[in-house]
Amino acid sequence: MTTQRQTLPDFLSTCRWAQSVSAEELQRVAGEIVEKKVPNGGYVCRRGEDVTSWIGVVDGLVKMSNLSPEGKLTTLTGVPSGGWFGEGSLLKDEPRRYDILALRDSRIVCMPRATFNRLLNTNIGFNRFLLVQLNERLGMFIALMENERLLEPDARVARSLGALFNPVLYPGIGRxxxxxxxxxxxxxxxxxxxxxxxLQVLEKAGLLRxxxxxxTVVDLSSLQTFGA
DNA sequence: TCATTAAATTGTT
DNA sequence: AACAATTTAATGA
Incomplete structure (x- = not known):
């Protein structure tokens, strides 16, 4: 395993929203962020909880999922390293609607609501980032619906994997x-x-290993449009 | 460091 | 869903 210990400032410098934040402000933000480690299979946060922070994935992989009353587990989407999520719940000021589970040992950072709100109120770049982020996610979910309805299984697997490598939502993620x-x-x-x-089909097609x-993704753009 | 064992994951039916 | 094969992680000499 390549367990590289990335520092918080290092991680923040890879986040797109941080580009529009001044060095002083970013340092202050870094001081307000709380880090935590979540073991494989553990909860990052749970449905019904008060939303107290915006959440970033430094290293690892988490999934949003929902347990229906009948006990059926549905996975909605995965968030890999470099992703931030939960801005929707923060903006709406409502309890968290989904469980967030770690799919492997993950390093998580929590930006307190007060910090998030301060950036929202004082930084136009941050607002623009949120617009782009929300728009990108909307596009992702629409594509997801299309996938589920129109595509055959090979293409669904290809595009679901491709979505994890979205460069806008998850910059800095490797291959x-x-x-x-x-x-x-x-x-x-x-x-x-x-x-x-x-996966064997996709490997033979030279799109991944x-x-x-x-x-490991070899040809991302082909993966993201597989079956078109 | 090496050998053994358990646990996780994959590949096939 | 079940099973065997493979890979990794953990343990202890």
């Missing part, structure tokens, strides 16, 4: 991601067996 085929199945809405089959417990 490799650690995720089990079972979890890819949850994200793509197909069985683990079918994921295995699809299959590894134990993860994949």
């Amino acid at each position: 490799q991601i650690q995720i089990s085929q079972e979890e890819i199945g949850f994200l793509a809405g197909v069985s683990r067996q079918r994921v295995n089959q699809a 299959v590894e134990y417990g993860g994949v």
Whole structure:
């Protein structure tokens, strides 16, 4: 495992929203952010909780999921390293609507609501970032619906994986991601067996490499448009 | 460091 | 869903 210990300032410098924040302000923000480690399978936050912060993934992978009253688990989306989420719940001032689970040991940072609001009230660049982020996510969910309705399993797997490498939402993510085929199945809405089959097809097509417990993307744009 | 074992993940039916 | 094979992680000599 390449467990590189990235410092908080290092991480923040890779975040797009930080580009529009002055050095002094960023330092102040860094001091207000709380770091925490969440073990594989642990909760980053739970449905129904008060939303007290905006959440960033320094290293790791988390998923938003929802447990229905009948006990059916649905995975909505995954957030890899470099991603921030929860701005929707902060802006709406409502309890968190989904469980966030770590898919592997993850380093998480929490920006307190007060800090988030200060940036919102004082920094136009930050507001513009949020617009772009919300717009990008909206596009992602629309594409997701399209995928589920129109595409065959190979393409669903390809595009679900491709979405994890969205450069706008998750900048700085490499080409490799650690995720089990079972979890890819949850994200793509197909069985683990079918994921295995699809990954082999995609590997033969030269779009990615299959590894134990993860994949490395070789041709991202082809992956994101597979089946078009 | 090496060997053994358990746990996780993959590949196939 | 079940099973065997493979890879990794953990343990202790």
